[in-house]
Amino acid sequence: MALSLSSFIELLGGELHGADVAILGVASLDQAGEGQISFLANPRLRAQLQSSLAAAFIVRPTESAALDRPHITTRDPQLYFAKVAQLLYPQPVAVAGIHPRAVVDEFAIVAASAQIGPGAVIAAGAKIGERTIVMANAYIGEQVEIGGDCLIHPNSSIHHGAFIGDRVIVHSNAVIAGDGFGNAWAGDHWEKIPQLGRVLIGNDVEIGSCTTVDRGALSDTVIGNGARIDNLIQVAHNVEIGEHTAMAACVGIAGSTKIGARCQIGGAVMISGHLEICDGTTVLGGTLVAKTIREPGVYSGSYPMQTHDEWRHNAAHLRHLDDLAKRIKQLEKELRHTQLPVGE
Amino acid sequence: MALSLSSFIELLGGELHGADVAILGVASLDQAGEGQISFLANPRLRAQLQSSLAAAFIVRPTESAALDRPHITTRDPQLYFAKVAQLLYPQPVAVAGIHPRAVVDEFAIVAASAQIGPGAVIAAGAKIGERTIVMANAYIGEQVEIGGDCLIHPNSSIHHGAFIGDRVIVHSNAVIAGDGFGNAWAGDHWEKIPQLGRVLIGNDVEIGSCTTVDRGALSDTVIGNGARIDNLIQVAHNVEIGEHTAMAACVGIAGSTKIGARCQIGGAVMISGHLEICDGTTVLGGTLVAKTIREPGVYSGSYPMQTHDEWRHNAAHLRHLDDLAKRIKQLEKELRHTQLPVGE
Amino acid sequence: MALSLSSFIELLGGELHGADVAILGVASLDQAGEGQISFLANPRLRAQLQSSLAAAFIVRPTESAALDRPHITTRDPQLYFAKVAQLLYPQPVAVAGIHPRAVVDEFAIVAASAQIGPGAVIAAGAKIGERTIVMANAYIGEQVEIGGDCLIHPNSSIHHGAFIGDRVIVHSNAVIAGDGFGNAWAGDHWEKIPQLGRVLIGNDVEIGSCTTVDRGALSDTVIGNGARIDNLIQVAHNVEIGEHTAMAACVGIAGSTKIGARCQIGGAVMISGHLEICDGTTVLGGTLVAKTIREPGVYSGSYPMQTHDEWRHNAAHLRHLDDLAKRIKQLEKELRHTQLPVGE
Structure with a gap:
C-alpha cells in the first residue's frame, strides 16, 4: 500500500513542503531509503537528517527552512510518525470464522466477524466481540467477555471473571484473572482464601507478554481505559490502575494498591500493597515504592552502580x-x- | 448453594449469636448484601461493621456484645472466613474423561476419574492421579507423575522428571522442570551442562502463573508440602523450599539455595545461590539476600524512595x-x- | 548406553589413571554410585572425593597422586564433566514427521527431518529447519525462520519477524518477537507505535522459560551466537546482546541498550535503555545499571540486607x-x- 504525503495531511493534519511523493513504508533516519518516510524528534539526530536517504520526513516547523527535500511539518513528529505507521501497517484484520481445530463450547457466543485460531479454546458462556481475533492455543475461560476489535495473542490464558473492553491487545502467554495470592495461616499450614473477584479491563488497553493480572479476592482488579502494561508485570488482586497509565516491563504491584491516571511507572519498579499513587505520578526504574504518594512528581530510589x-x-x-x-x-x-x- | 450459620459451626466450630440465617455467598463489609456473610479481622474497619448490609458476620468474641445482628464468634475471623468461602465456593470438581481434542499418549496412565481438557498433551509414561484436572492446552511431559485432586491450569508446561503430590495447583503458563541454567565456559563459548535432576513438589502446594521451577542439575529441586509460590517467581536448579513457606510475586532464587520451613518471602526478593535461610525467617519485599540467614527474624534491605x-x-x-x-x-x-x- | 573412560579420552582428551571402567551415568560426588562418574572442581569438596562411591572421577592433575581409583585428569574438570554428560545424555533427537494434531499451514515449509508435536501451530510462510523439534502447543508465526537442530519447547510463542539460527533452544512459554513497548503520548491518550523490526537470534543460543524478547521498533533486536539467556528475562525492542554473553534469571533490559560480547549479567540486574555495556563486563546480581559501562570489570550496586x-x-x-x-x-x-x- 502506497500513500501520498498529501493523504497523510488530509487524515492527520500538518503542512506539506516540497513534492507530494508516494510513501510505502517507514524507517529510522539512518536506515530509510526509497519510498520510505522518517522523522526527526530528537534534535541531537539532526546530522542524520541531512545524510538520510529517506524519500520524505516528518519534522518540527523549525527544521523546515534547512530541509530542501519533501517533508511534513508538525508540532510532535514522533506522534505524527506513530499515526503514519499505523496507516501504513494496520493491525491485523479478523478473517471471520472459527478454525476447525479451535474448540468452542456450544454455550460460548462468538461474533460472526470474529476470528478464532487453531487450538484456541473458548469455554462455556464466554463472549467474543465483533472483529476480535483469538490466536492459536489461547484459552478463554467460562463467562469471559471480550469486546470488539481485540487481539488475543497465542498461548495467553484468560480466566472466568475477566471482562475486557474494545480494542484491547493481550500479548502472548499473558495470564488474566488467575487466582490472587490469598492465604490464611491456620497455625500449622496455609488455608487458601478462594479468590472470588473479577478482572475488569477497559478499552484500548495493552497487556504485555507473560504479564499476570490476578482476579480480585472479593471485589475486582481494575485496569482503566488506555492503560499500557508491558511484559512480565505482576498485577496482584484488587489492584486498580488508572486510565492512560503506562508501566514498563518487570514491574510488580502488590495487592489492593491503587495507581492513579496518567502515571508513568519505570521498569522493575516494585510497589507494596494497600498504597495509593496519585494521578500524574512518575516513578523511575528500579524504585521500591513502600508508601503512598499524594503529590504528583518524579520519584526514585535505587542504589547507584559502582565498580565492585x-x-x-x-x-x-x-x-x-x-x-x-x-x-x-x-x-x-x-x-x-x-x-x-x-x-x- | 445455601448453608446455614449453624452448618458452618457444625463443620468449623465457633459460636452462634442471633438467628440461624441462610448464607449464599461472601463479600467484604462494604459490599455485602442480602444472603451474604462478611467478617471483621482488622479493628480499624469496625465502623464498616456497623454500616454493613451483610446478612451475618464472623467476628472475634470481643466484638459480639456491640453487634445485634446474626454472627459467629471465633478467635481468627479471617481464617474462619477462608473456610466458609471454601465451603461456598468449592474448587472445580473433575468431570471424568479425556476431551476428544486432548492428545494422550498410549503409554500414559490417566486415572479414570481425572479430567483432561481440550488441547492438553500427556506424553508417554506420564501418570495423572484420581480427580486431577488438566486444563486446556497444558503440556505434561514424559514420565511426569501428578497426584490426586490436582488442578493444572491452561498453557502450563510440566516437563519430564517432575513429581507432583496431591491437591497441588499449578497456575496458567507456569513451567515446571524446565532445564536449569547450567553452562561451563570452554575458553571461547559456553558448553551446556545437561540438567539431569528432577523437580519434587509435595502435597498442597500452589505454584503461581508464569512461575518457573527448574529441574535440578544432578540432584533435585524440592518444594515442600504446603508451600505457596506466587506468580512470576524463578526457582533455580537444586533450590529447596521448606514446608509451608510462602513467597509473594516476582521473587528470584538462585541455584542450590535452601529456604527453610514456614518462611515468608516478600515480593521481588532476590536470593543469591548456595545460601541457607533458616526456618521461620521473614524477608521483606525488595531485599537482596546475599548471605546465609541463621537466626529467624525479620530482614530487609531496600533503598528508600524519595523525590527524584x-x-x-x-x-x-x-x-x-x-x-x-x-x-x-x-x-x-x-x-x-x-x-x-x-x-x- | 555405557561408555568407557578411554572412549571419553579419545573424544575429549585428558589422561587415564587406573582401570578403563565402563560408565553409565554421572552424579555428584556425594550421590554417585556404581557405574557413575563424578568430578572435583571445587577444592573445598576434596573430602567428598575420598568418601565418594563413584566408579570414576574427573580431577585436576594435582589431585591425581592422592587418588587410587580410576580417574581422568584434565585442566578443567567441570567443563570435561559437562562434555561427558552431553555424551551420556544427548539432547532429544527429532523423530521426523508432523503430528496429526499439529496445524501446519499449507504455505509453511517444514524440513522432512523436523518433528512437529501435537497442537503445535506453524503459520504461513514459516520455515522449520532440518532435525528441529517444535514441541506441543508451540506457536510459530508467519514468515518465522528457524534453523536446524533447534529445540522449541511447549507453549512457547514465536512471532512473525523472528529469525532463529541453528542449535537454538527456546524454553517453554518463552515469547519471541512480541511487540515492543512503543507508545507516543497524544495529549490525552497513548498512540501505539507499530513495532516493525525483527528479532535476529544467532546460533547456539538458549532462551529461558517465560523469557520475552521483543521485536524491534524500526530496526532489529539482536541476540548474538552462543548467548545464554535464563528464565523470566525481558529483552526490550532494539536491544543487542553480544556473542557468548550469559545472563541469569529475572534480568530486565530496556530498549535500544547494547550489551557486548562475553558479558556475565547476574540475576535480577536491571539495565536502563539506550546504554552500552562493553565486552567482557560482569554485573553482579540485583544491580541497576543506569549508565554506560566503557571499562570491562566487575560492577555492583545493591542495598545490603540487615535485620529490619x-x-x-x-x-x-x-x-x-x-x-x-x-x-x-x-x-x-x-x-x-x-x-x-x-x-x-
Missing part, C-alpha cells in the same frame, strides 16, 4: 549509617564545647 | 560513603588532639 | 545523606578555624 571494589567499601558503611550519624552529632557537640574556650 | 531531586542529592554521596566515614574518623582524631590543649 | 530493626535505623539516614555530608564539611571548616588559635 568501590561498592564493597561504600556499602559496608551503609550498615552503620546510624552510627556515623551519631558520631557526627557527637562531633558537633564537642566542637561547640571546644570552641567556647577558644573564643574567650 | 532529593534522591539525586543523596545518592551521589553513597558513592563516597567510604570517604565520608574516613573524614569523620579524621575529625574525631583532630578534635581529640584539639581538645587536649584546650583542657589544659 | 537495623535497616530502619540506617535507611532513615539515607534520606538525609546530603545533610550529613554538609555537616561533615561544616565540622571540617570549624575545626580548621578552631585549630588555628590552638596552634598559636
Whole structure:
C-alpha cells in the first residue's frame, strides 16, 4: 500500500513542503531509503537528517527552512510518525470464522466477524466481540467477555471473571484473572482464601507478554481505559490502575494498591500493597515504592552502580549509617564545647 | 448453594449469636448484601461493621456484645472466613474423561476419574492421579507423575522428571522442570551442562502463573508440602523450599539455595545461590539476600524512595560513603588532639 | 548406553589413571554410585572425593597422586564433566514427521527431518529447519525462520519477524518477537507505535522459560551466537546482546541498550535503555545499571540486607545523606578555624 504525503495531511493534519511523493513504508533516519518516510524528534539526530536517504520526513516547523527535500511539518513528529505507521501497517484484520481445530463450547457466543485460531479454546458462556481475533492455543475461560476489535495473542490464558473492553491487545502467554495470592495461616499450614473477584479491563488497553493480572479476592482488579502494561508485570488482586497509565516491563504491584491516571511507572519498579499513587505520578526504574504518594512528581530510589571494589567499601558503611550519624552529632557537640574556650 | 450459620459451626466450630440465617455467598463489609456473610479481622474497619448490609458476620468474641445482628464468634475471623468461602465456593470438581481434542499418549496412565481438557498433551509414561484436572492446552511431559485432586491450569508446561503430590495447583503458563541454567565456559563459548535432576513438589502446594521451577542439575529441586509460590517467581536448579513457606510475586532464587520451613518471602526478593535461610525467617519485599540467614527474624534491605531531586542529592554521596566515614574518623582524631590543649 | 573412560579420552582428551571402567551415568560426588562418574572442581569438596562411591572421577592433575581409583585428569574438570554428560545424555533427537494434531499451514515449509508435536501451530510462510523439534502447543508465526537442530519447547510463542539460527533452544512459554513497548503520548491518550523490526537470534543460543524478547521498533533486536539467556528475562525492542554473553534469571533490559560480547549479567540486574555495556563486563546480581559501562570489570550496586530493626535505623539516614555530608564539611571548616588559635 502506497500513500501520498498529501493523504497523510488530509487524515492527520500538518503542512506539506516540497513534492507530494508516494510513501510505502517507514524507517529510522539512518536506515530509510526509497519510498520510505522518517522523522526527526530528537534534535541531537539532526546530522542524520541531512545524510538520510529517506524519500520524505516528518519534522518540527523549525527544521523546515534547512530541509530542501519533501517533508511534513508538525508540532510532535514522533506522534505524527506513530499515526503514519499505523496507516501504513494496520493491525491485523479478523478473517471471520472459527478454525476447525479451535474448540468452542456450544454455550460460548462468538461474533460472526470474529476470528478464532487453531487450538484456541473458548469455554462455556464466554463472549467474543465483533472483529476480535483469538490466536492459536489461547484459552478463554467460562463467562469471559471480550469486546470488539481485540487481539488475543497465542498461548495467553484468560480466566472466568475477566471482562475486557474494545480494542484491547493481550500479548502472548499473558495470564488474566488467575487466582490472587490469598492465604490464611491456620497455625500449622496455609488455608487458601478462594479468590472470588473479577478482572475488569477497559478499552484500548495493552497487556504485555507473560504479564499476570490476578482476579480480585472479593471485589475486582481494575485496569482503566488506555492503560499500557508491558511484559512480565505482576498485577496482584484488587489492584486498580488508572486510565492512560503506562508501566514498563518487570514491574510488580502488590495487592489492593491503587495507581492513579496518567502515571508513568519505570521498569522493575516494585510497589507494596494497600498504597495509593496519585494521578500524574512518575516513578523511575528500579524504585521500591513502600508508601503512598499524594503529590504528583518524579520519584526514585535505587542504589547507584559502582565498580565492585568501590561498592564493597561504600556499602559496608551503609550498615552503620546510624552510627556515623551519631558520631557526627557527637562531633558537633564537642566542637561547640571546644570552641567556647577558644573564643574567650 | 445455601448453608446455614449453624452448618458452618457444625463443620468449623465457633459460636452462634442471633438467628440461624441462610448464607449464599461472601463479600467484604462494604459490599455485602442480602444472603451474604462478611467478617471483621482488622479493628480499624469496625465502623464498616456497623454500616454493613451483610446478612451475618464472623467476628472475634470481643466484638459480639456491640453487634445485634446474626454472627459467629471465633478467635481468627479471617481464617474462619477462608473456610466458609471454601465451603461456598468449592474448587472445580473433575468431570471424568479425556476431551476428544486432548492428545494422550498410549503409554500414559490417566486415572479414570481425572479430567483432561481440550488441547492438553500427556506424553508417554506420564501418570495423572484420581480427580486431577488438566486444563486446556497444558503440556505434561514424559514420565511426569501428578497426584490426586490436582488442578493444572491452561498453557502450563510440566516437563519430564517432575513429581507432583496431591491437591497441588499449578497456575496458567507456569513451567515446571524446565532445564536449569547450567553452562561451563570452554575458553571461547559456553558448553551446556545437561540438567539431569528432577523437580519434587509435595502435597498442597500452589505454584503461581508464569512461575518457573527448574529441574535440578544432578540432584533435585524440592518444594515442600504446603508451600505457596506466587506468580512470576524463578526457582533455580537444586533450590529447596521448606514446608509451608510462602513467597509473594516476582521473587528470584538462585541455584542450590535452601529456604527453610514456614518462611515468608516478600515480593521481588532476590536470593543469591548456595545460601541457607533458616526456618521461620521473614524477608521483606525488595531485599537482596546475599548471605546465609541463621537466626529467624525479620530482614530487609531496600533503598528508600524519595523525590527524584532529593534522591539525586543523596545518592551521589553513597558513592563516597567510604570517604565520608574516613573524614569523620579524621575529625574525631583532630578534635581529640584539639581538645587536649584546650583542657589544659 | 555405557561408555568407557578411554572412549571419553579419545573424544575429549585428558589422561587415564587406573582401570578403563565402563560408565553409565554421572552424579555428584556425594550421590554417585556404581557405574557413575563424578568430578572435583571445587577444592573445598576434596573430602567428598575420598568418601565418594563413584566408579570414576574427573580431577585436576594435582589431585591425581592422592587418588587410587580410576580417574581422568584434565585442566578443567567441570567443563570435561559437562562434555561427558552431553555424551551420556544427548539432547532429544527429532523423530521426523508432523503430528496429526499439529496445524501446519499449507504455505509453511517444514524440513522432512523436523518433528512437529501435537497442537503445535506453524503459520504461513514459516520455515522449520532440518532435525528441529517444535514441541506441543508451540506457536510459530508467519514468515518465522528457524534453523536446524533447534529445540522449541511447549507453549512457547514465536512471532512473525523472528529469525532463529541453528542449535537454538527456546524454553517453554518463552515469547519471541512480541511487540515492543512503543507508545507516543497524544495529549490525552497513548498512540501505539507499530513495532516493525525483527528479532535476529544467532546460533547456539538458549532462551529461558517465560523469557520475552521483543521485536524491534524500526530496526532489529539482536541476540548474538552462543548467548545464554535464563528464565523470566525481558529483552526490550532494539536491544543487542553480544556473542557468548550469559545472563541469569529475572534480568530486565530496556530498549535500544547494547550489551557486548562475553558479558556475565547476574540475576535480577536491571539495565536502563539506550546504554552500552562493553565486552567482557560482569554485573553482579540485583544491580541497576543506569549508565554506560566503557571499562570491562566487575560492577555492583545493591542495598545490603540487615535485620529490619537495623535497616530502619540506617535507611532513615539515607534520606538525609546530603545533610550529613554538609555537616561533615561544616565540622571540617570549624575545626580548621578552631585549630588555628590552638596552634598559636
